[in-house]
Amino acid sequence: MEKTINFRLNGNAVRLTTSSDRMLLWILRSDLSFTGTKYSCGEGFCGACTVLVNHEPVLSCQYPIQEVEGKDVLTIEGLQKNGALHPIQEAFLKHNALQCGFCTPGMILGAYSLLKKNPQPTTKDIFTSMEGNLCRCGAYQRIIQAIHTASQMMRGQAS
C-alpha cells in the first residue's frame, strides 16, 4: 500500500511516497542513492546494512520503511561534521581497521551505537555488541583496537 512517510535522514527532512512494506535499505540505496549503506546478505545475518534509527542500530534490510515515520535515521554519510571525520572514523584510519571496506559503514555505525551506550567497552563488550557484523577480510583485531581508541578519543573530547 502506498503511503507518505516523513523522517529525518542525517538531520535532513525526507518525505516520500512509496509502498509501506518496503525495507529501509532499499529506500536508502535505490530511491535516495545513499549507497554508503551496503547490501550483502539481505536477510539480517551480516550487519553490512546497519544504520541507526533514533540512535538504535537496526538492520535496514529487515526494517520496514513505515517504521521510520517521524524518526531520525543516521547513515555513514551523516557521520562527518563540516567535513571533519568522526573520532570513530579517525580511529578506523589510525588502525587500518579495514581491508575491502565493504562492511566498514556497518561496522562504524555498530561501533557508534556501542560507544553511545557504553563509552568504555571491554573487548568482551565489543564481541557481544558487534557479533552480528561480519568482516570476511578478517580485520576484526584492528576493528577492536579502533573501537578502544575511539572510546579514548571520545571520552577525551567529552571531558
Place this chain on the structure above:
Amino acid sequence: MKNDDFELFGSKEKIESTQFGRRDFFKLAGGGLFVLFSVGDLFTLQQRRRRGYPEDFNAYLKIGEDGRVTCFCGKIEMGQGVYTSFAQMLAEELDVPLSSVDMILGDTDLCPYDSGTFGSRSTKYFGPPLRQAASEARGVLFRMAAEHLQTPLDNLTIQDGVISDKTNPTKKVSYGQLTKGKKIERHLGTKPPIKHYSKHTISGKATDRLDGREKVTGEAKFAIDIRLPGMLFARILRPPAHGAKLKSVDFSGTKKIAGIQVIQDKDMVAVLHKHRDIADRALKEIKTDYEMPGFKIDNTNIFEHLKSSASEGNIDSESGNVDEGKKLAIINIEKTYFNHYVAHAPSENHTAAAVIEGDKATVWASTQSPFRAQGEAARAIGFPTEKVRVITPYVGCGFGGKNSGRQVGEAARLAQLAGKPVQVAWSRKEEFFYDTFRPAAVIDIRSGLNSSNEIVYWEYHNYYAGNRSSQPFYNIPHYKVLSYGGWVGGGGGSPHPFGTGAWRGPGSNTNVFAMESHVDIMAFECGMDPLSFRMKNLTDKRMQRVLTAAAEKFGVSFTKAPSGKGFGIACTDYLGTYLATMAEVHVNEDNGEIRVERLVCAQDTGELINPEGVRMQIEGCLTMGLGYCLTEEIHFQGGQIKDENFDTYEIPRFSWLPKIETVLVDNPEMPPQGCGEPAITSMGAVIANAVHDAVGVRMLMLPMTPARIKNALRAKKSI
C-alpha cells in the same frame, strides 16, 4: 584482431570516428588527464591491448601539469592493499611525494593489459615493470631538466618531484613544468637500474591505507553502488539446482507489479525494475516448473565419488625411488586427509552495471579480472572486445571467486535487451549457488622414517585439490607427488556437480593441511616434539628462519604431543613466500568446540613494500582461515546447494578472534613476494596439530566441526 587493430589505429580519420578517438578519450579519462592523450599515444593504446606488460613507461604513468602523477594498473583493489603499495613503488622510483600519486586500477581503456588479480602475484609481477617504468621516466625527466636548466646532469638532485642544481639551488624545475602535462616522447636507450632498497624512503615504510578515508566515509564506490540515469535493477530466474531444466514459466503474477519489465531471451529470464527490491518481489511471483537432475552425490559420499572418478595421475614432483626409500624405513605411516567444499562468500556479491551507448558498452564490474570480463561482456552482446570498457571500482572481497563471473555478461546482455542501463547484483543465495567453490578433495600420504628419525620416503596422491605447495620442502631422498585433477571443476568431465575454482591459496590450503598434519604425525610416532622434528628434517635456511622466528615470538617450548597444552605448528612455502604459524587452542571436550586462543605467524615475504599492509594480510588470512578449519562446509544434495546464507554457512565472527601476532622476517635482498594468500594456507594443519596436542585426537577432515571433534573423542575413549 589484426584487422580490428588496423581499422582502429590505421589512420587519423578512422581514429576520430571511433570511441577511442580523442574527444571521447578526453571524456573517459576525465579530470587533469586529458591533455596527455593525443594521436601520438596510439602506439601505447595498441600496446595496451597486447598480452604481457608494455615496454613504454607511458602506459604505467602520467604526470599532470599540476605535478600529480597518475598510475595505471590493470590490477584491482579488493582489500589486499595494492592501491597503496603500487603508489609507494611508483612514488619511490619517481621521487615524488606519495600524496601526489593517484591510482587508476582495473580500467580496460586506460590501464595496460593484465591477466587478473590472483595468486598473490600483483607486487611480485606488476611491481618490477612499474618500478622500471618509473625509473626510466625519472631518468628522462632528469635529462629534460639538464637541458632546461642548462646544467650538467651530474649536478642535478631531486626532492618531491622538483629537480634542482646542487651547485645553485635557485635553478630548479618541477616535473609538471617539464612535461606541461604532455606525454613524454623521449625514452632512454638503456633502462636505468631501479633503486637499491637501502635508498628507499617511501617503499618499505609502514604506510596507512590510501583508500582508507573513502572507505570510512561511505564515499568509496563498489560496483553495487553505481547509479546510472534510467538504470534498471535486474533479477534473473535461477534453477533450484545445478542441472535442473526449466519446463514452464508463468509471469501472470509478476506482470501485475507496476513498472516491471520482463525479459525472456533464450535461456535468460529476468525481471527489471527501477528499484531493486521491487524486482526481488517480481522474481518471487514467477511460477516455474523444473525437471530436476538425478545426481546422487552429497556431502556423505563425495569423497568416494571423487576417488572413483579420478583418472590416471600426473607426477608433479619426484626424487629418488620411493620403493628404495621404503626399504630404509622402520616406521611407516599412511593417512588420508579430506576437506569439504568451501565458499568464497565475498562481502560484496557478484555485481555488474552496464550501459550501451551506440556501438560502445561500458560495464562497472565487481571482478578480479577486468580484461577477462571485457571479453565476456563483448561475447555476450556480440561487440568487438575494444568496444567494451570495463571499469573496476573497489571490489568487496574476491579470494579467487571473482576471477570469473557470469554477472558481467548478464548485465551487458540485459542492458542490450532492455535498451537501458542495467545492474545485476546477485543475491546471497545466487552467490552461494554460482560460487566456484574450493573443491572437496582427498589426499593420501604414505611416508616412512628411519632409525634416526629422518624421513626416508614420501608418497603423495592428490585428488582434486590442485598441486600448488605440494612439493615437499623437507629433506626427503625418495618422494613422488601425484595429482589426479586440479582445482578447476564443473561442467562436462568434472566430478563436481557444480563449479569449483581458485580459493585464496588454491590447492595449498588442502596440501598444507595434509602435509603438515602428516609431518606432525611422524613427529608423534617417533617420539619427537613437532618443532625439533621439523628442524631435524630441514636444511632450507629460509624455512628454518621462519620457524625460529615464530617460535621466539610464541615463547613456549614444544614437547612431545599430546602435551595437553594445545600448541600446534605448521610451516609452508607459498610460491616463494615462507611462513610458519603457531597456535594455541582449547578444546571443549563436552561440546566439541575448538577455541583458538592465540596465533603467531612469522613470514618471509622478501623485500617489503608496505610492512603494515603485509601485517594486515597475514592477520586477515589467519582470521578468515578459522572458518575453513572450524565451520565452513557447503552442504549439498546433487546439484542443489543447501547453504544459502550466513545462518547455516558460518564464517568467522568477532567472538572467534584469537590474539594474533605477526613477525615480518627481514629478507630485503629477495625481490618482493606475495602476501595476500600465503598465511591462510597454514591454518588447517596448525589448528589440527594444536587440537591433537590438546586432547590427543587426530583430525583428518576439514572443517573440524564440534560433531567431528566429539566423534573423534568418543572413538579415542572406546579404544
